[in-house]
Amino acid sequence: xxxxxxxxxxxxxxxxxxxxxxxxxxxxxxxxxxxxxxxxxxxxxxxxxxxxxxxxxxxxxxxxxxxxxxxxxxxxxxxxxxxxxxxxxxxxxxxxxxxxxxxxxxxxxxxxxxxxxxxxxxxxxxxxxxxxxxxxxxxxxxxxxxxxxxxxxxxxxxxxxxxxxx
Numbered sequence: 001x002x003x004x005x006x007x008x009x010x011x012x013x014x015x016x017x018x019x020x021x022x023x024x025x026x027x028x029x030x031x032x033x034x035x036x037x038x039x040x041x042x043x044x045x046x047x048x049x050x051x052x053x054x055x056x057x058x059x060x061x062x063x064x065x066x067x068x069x070x071x072x073x074x075x076x077x078x079x080x081x082x083x084x085x086x087x088x089x090x091x092x093x094x095x096x097x098x099x100x101x102x103x104x105x106x107x108x109x110x111x112x113x114x115x116x117x118x119x120x121x122x123x124x125x126x127x128x129x130x131x132x133x134x135x136x137x138x139x140x141x142x143x144x145x146x147x148x149x150x151x152x153x154x155x156x157x158x159x160x161x162x163x164x165x166x
Contacts (some may be wrong), residue, residue, distance in 0.1 A: 013105070044121065045114055046112050048152070049153050050110060053107050053108070054122065055067060055071055057107055059071070059095065063096065063097075063101070065095045068095050069088075069092055073147055073149065073154035074089070076154075076155060076156060077156075078157070078159075079157075079160070081140060081162040100136065101129055103130070104126060105126075107142070108126065109123050110122065117136050118145065118148070120143065120145055121143070121146065122142065123142075124139050124140065124141055124142070125140045125142050125160065126138075127139075139165060140160040140161060141161045141163055142158060142159065142161075144158045145157040
């Protein structure tokens with residue numbers, strides 16, 4: 001009889017190990033599924049932010065203050081290449097005035113870091129514009145800070161530094 005108890009005990013031990021291994025595998029599969037969903041969400045967020053950034057560029061080219069307002073957070077602040085800090089209303093007024101008149105306003109080389117409900121985008125903005133008789137052209141390294149709001153991603157802050165060259 002002692003041999004039977006020993007083998008029954010050994011069988012129960014193997015059954016417990018198998019159950020624990022199955023639970024571990026299930027947890028790993030669920031975690032993997034969550035990671036895949038998280039990566040899909042991150043990819044979707046990145047595409048959405050890049051889409052809105054492109055809309056912002058078009059808003060500058062078209063002097064479309066309404067499109068700009070739709071993409072900017074009410075707390076928006078810009079630090080421009082001269083170190084001047086402006087708020088949402090000041091930026092909207094400038095764009096609505098059409099001066100400067102942007103012929104080209106394009107972002108490129110963007111890199112995005114997502115942080116749950118915030119994101120940092122870095123890249124280069126190339127512009128060509130004129131104001132009165134003056135023409136202006138340049139490349140600017142930018143850093144944009146995005147926040148997720150109930151109605152989508154909104155640009156909350158931007159900083160631009162002129163790159164040497166153009």
